[in-house]
Amino acid sequence: MLSPLNLARIPDADEALRFQVKAFLAERLPDISTDLRARSWMGHDAGFSRALAERGWIGMTLPRDYGGQGLSYFSRFVVVEELLAASAPVAAHWVAERQSGPLILHFGTEAQxxxxxxxxxxxxxFFCIGMSEPGSGSDLASVKSRAVRTDTGWTLNGTKLWTTYAGAAHYMIALVRTSGTPEDRNRGLSQLIVDLSLPGITISPIRDLAGDAHFCEVHFDNVELPHDALIGGEGDGWKQVMAELALERSGPERLYSSILLFDQWLDHLRRGDAVDEQAITLAGSLVSRLASLRSMSVAITAKLVGGERPEVEAALLKDLGTGLEQAMPQLIADALAADPDLVPDETLLRTLAYTSEMSPAFSLRGGTREILRGMIARGLGLR
Structure with missing residues (x-):
């Protein structure tokens, strides 16, 4: 059954990080226009990521023995929330810091x-995620990419699709079939670390509606991998990927994809001479929804701190959070249209255009709404 989420608060020691992060962002981000910053965790800036690393803000929860800070998930929550609230470009390190590192820590060998x-x-x-495949839709268990054992390791063939920033990543953690057939579903799946510089790998960018090309198709043609490319046990890939997805779905990144647009719209309202009662009511409604979901995210973080794996709770947060993220652009567009006397500036309109174009993807990345609701139903004992 879905376990209850108790009220939780961020401890003072972790909360103290917020002022340091705010100061860092105030220094680093002023020269980036807000419509470009709207890309936030789709914005790729390796230099920015390395600057974060110099301050110890990448891999914060990893043990000091491995280069981390040994801090709690609450500390990471504070840093990530401030980065996202400022729409900082975090895509370069995002996957590695959020899920690849913890996955290797929990399931990898000491050498890994x-x-x-x-x-x-x-x-x-920098890492990317090798899960989705052509023709599979949201059916992750229908993986067809296959790795076959050889005398020297593994030979990998297949294709991964919608792999964000594969062209700028150094490694992929790929979910592949090491035994059986696609009809065996989640049995026979394993995870491999793939060095994306190896021969036989072709990476093709996919341009999206907004004109960006962060999505990629990655094709493997007899790619030779060493024995130690395997993470965890052979055949344990499904269990491991579910734990990985819980980390991907549980954080504040499922709440703030439209936050820069929201902030700009509020600034727009403040410039008006008259109070728009309908707009103020809408703003209050959005803030109340955001506050409730943030409290839920903090409570899930408390479960992670306690050593739990709140996979179903994380799925619920992602479903509700991405629903809010997707609603904001349309609601704000309608509010702007309802008040033609207060003309929005060009930057707000560009931010609105980009966020509106990207919003359909908010409920796709990290698992579609249909898949998440199936997980939630099972957690509630309804199926």
Whole structure:
């Protein structure tokens, strides 16, 4: 059954980080226009990520022995929330810091931990996620990419799709089939670390509606991997990827994709001579929804701090959070249209255009709404 989420608060010691992060962002971001900053965790800036790493803000929860800070998930929550609230460009290190590092820590060998984790913490190793495949839709268990054991390791063939920033990443953690057939579903799946510089790998960018090309198709043609490319046990890939997705879905990143647009719209309202009662009511409604979901995210973080794996709770947060993120652009567009006397500036309109174009993807990344609701139903004992 879905366990209850108790009220939780961020401890004072972790909360104290917020002022340091705000000061850092005030120094680093003023020259980036707000419509470009709206890309936020789709914005790729390796230099910015390395600057974060120099301050110890990448891999914060990883043990000091592996280059981390040994801090709690509450500390990470504070740093991530401030980065997202400012729409900082975090895409370069995002996947490695959020899920690849913890995955390697929990399931990897000691040699894998010693090699990858310090590089992640220094902002020197960027990862991408190899889960989705052509023709599979949201059916992650229908993986067809296959790795076959050889005398020297593994030979990998197949294709991964919608792989964000594969062209700028150093490594991919790929969910592949190491035994059985796609009809076996989640049995026979394993996870491999793939060095994306190896021969036989072709990475093709996919341009989206907004004109960006962060999505990629990655094709593997007889790619030779070493024995130690395997993470965890062979055949344990499904269990491991579910734990990885819980980390991906549980944080504040499922709340703030439209926050810069919201802030700009509020600034727009403040410039008006008259109070727009309908707009003020809408703003209050959005703030109340955001505050409730943030409290839920903090409560899930408390579960992570307690050593739990709140997979179902994280799925619920992602479903509700991305619903809010997607609603904001349309509601704000309607509010602007309802008050034609207060003309929005060009920057607000560009931010609105980009966020509106990207918003359909908010409920796709990290698992579609249909998949999440199936998980929630199982957690509630309804299926």
């Amino acid at each position: 931990r010693q090699f990858y984790l310090p590089r992640i913490c220094r902002g020197e190793a």
